[in-house]
Amino acid sequence: MGKKRITVLHNQTLLDIALQYFGSPEGIAQILADNNLPWDYEAKPGDTLLVASVPMNTDVVAYFSATHHNPASYFELPPESSMIYVNDGYIASNYVEIKYVY
Secondary structure: OOEEEEEOOOOOOHHHHHHHHHOOOOHHHHHHHHOOOOOOOOOOOOOEEEEEOOOOOHHHHHHHHHHOOOOOOOOOOOOHHHOEEEOOOEEEOOOOEEEOOO
């Protein structure tokens, strides 16, 4: 089984990499094993990882390959101290405001 060396991109998580190269979240375990990484490893931009060239779901891998998409789903929420709960169904902070519909 061949392996490819990849570089983690900005905002990529292990889930993103597993979906792109394996087509399944189950690829996370394979990535960790192939790279001798602990279970709580967090990918950082610029890290290099080995990924197997045998996908678990070829349709998903083919989609990312054909569309040239590199999934990058990481985002940071503002600190809880900046979150404000308003009783009428709004949550607001310095960055985002969400209206809940009941």
